[in-house]
Amino acid sequence: RQPWVAEGLKETCNRSPIGCRFSRSLVFPFHMTRLSLHFFAVQLILLMAVAPQTAAVGRRALLHELAVEAENVTDKDPVVQCEHIVASGRRVLLLSVTAAYHGSTSVLQLMMSSPNVSTLCANEHNWQCEGAPIMSDEAGWSDKIEKWQNWQQPLAHFSHYWDLSRPVFLEKTPNLIWAVEETYKNLSSVKMPPLMHSAGIKGLELAFIITWRPPCLASLSSHSYDWLAHGTDVWIDHEIEEYTRLVRAHQYLTELGVPTLVINIADTLWRQDVTLTRVKKFLPCAQGLDFDYLPEMGEDVFKGNRWKLESSLAAYGKSLDPTDCCGYDVRKTECYDESKWPALRAAERQPQFVELMDYLRDASSVYHR
Numbered sequence: 001r002q003p004w005v006a007e008g009l010k011e012t013c014n015r016s017p018i019g020c021r022f023s024r025s026l027v028f029p030f031h032m033t034r035l036s037l038h039f040f041a042v043q044l045i046l047l048m049a050v051a052p053q054t055a056a057v058g059r060r061a062l063l064h065e066l067a068v069e070a071e072n073v074t075d076k077d078p079v080v081q082c083e084h085i086v087a088s089g090r091r092v093l094l095l096s097v098t099a100a101y102h103g104s105t106s107v108l109q110l111m112m113s114s115p116n117v118s119t120l121c122a123n124e125h126n127w128q129c130e131g132a133p134i135m136s137d138e139a140g141w142s143d144k145i146e147k148w149q150n151w152q153q154p155l156a157h158f159s160h161y162w163d164l165s166r167p168v169f170l171e172k173t174p175n176l177i178w179a180v181e182e183t184y185k186n187l188s189s190v191k192m193p194p195l196m197h198s199a200g201i202k203g204l205e206l207a208f209i210i211t212w213r214p215p216c217l218a219s220l221s222s223h224s225y226d227w228l229a230h231g232t233d234v235w236i237d238h239e240i241e242e243y244t245r246l247v248r249a250h251q252y253l254t255e256l257g258v259p260t261l262v263i264n265i266a267d268t269l270w271r272q273d274v275t276l277t278r279v280k281k282f283l284p285c286a287q288g289l290d291f292d293y294l295p296e297m298g299e300d301v302f303k304g305n306r307w308k309l310e311s312s313l314a315a316y317g318k319s320l321d322p323t324d325c326c327g328y329d330v331r332k333t334e335c336y337d338e339s340k341w342p343a344l345r346a347a348e349r350q351p352q353f354v355e356l357m358d359y360l361r362d363a364s365s366v367y368h369r
Helices: 003-015 017-027 040-071 082-087 104-111 131-139 152-158 174-178 180-188 194-198 215-220 222-228 232-255 272-282 313-319 322-326 351-363
Strands: 090-097 168-172 203-212 260-264
Touching: 082 090, 090 104, 090 174, 090 180, 104 168, 104 203, 104 272, 104 313, 131 152, 152 194, 174 180, 174 232, 180 203, 180 232, 203 232, 215 222, 215 232, 215 322, 222 232, 232 260, 232 351, 260 272, 260 351, 272 313
Parallel strands: 090 168, 090 203, 203 260
Antiparallel strands: none
């Protein structure tokens, strides 16, 4: 079932004709004669010896292929000119756009591994280090960002928790998916609040990371099962609505030339070298990014943040086989085993769902097309 086994088989045929012959007899079992059945038990023993070697060859081939991809990442994505920005007394405000419970915390953990990126985790009572709860608790504002009319006040509150000496400020609130256009327009002309002004910050350069999750990876989220409990159609409609907003956000921002990077959450698990290369090219001042990073309680995150991730992204990715957990093809960056997520078959019958997936897959692809 693993996609790399077939690739490894080619090399096995060259090195072990017996193992290759048996593998072909498995592929075409009904072509076997009565006589060949007498040798089946012997061949089964051979398979037990060959299969692990075949899989190992295939895994090495996959790792090599991904390493080559990482080296060949192009400048498709716009680059945030960090050095120029900081030298002119400005900072990068990096905004995360994703659907709730679709992997935004994983991207946040990667970004906060850089000593040049500052988060809102210093607010010790802030759920998942998000900005909206701060405004709800401290200013009585709605936690729905689409209702925020003036971003100067949120920036005033956030500046108490960001390290203002760092070049990149990160804000992650899933509700932003509902108000990308309004937020961009407001922040484009916002005046710096007193604390940021006194720190010598003259303005902000905006950049966006859009994160999406392939549908079969829904099997990793308990919240997806909650949606599915209301019916397959309900889950599909919910996903279509969320992905439509991501696509519209990407179209809006790229038409304006705003630096925007689209990340497939599966790539943060199984194509980490590629993801790291893309993020570094997109945001050069986010130095020191590390998939092995795990936030330290009491130092990077606090009990009141109720941080969800209990391991590094590197460790978590290694603990999951993309085929076994999700029916996900790492090479093709797509779902292929409908049995891993019961609603996938019905979803893929809907043209709109398929079109949205194709758009996001292309937007997060490695190579320029």
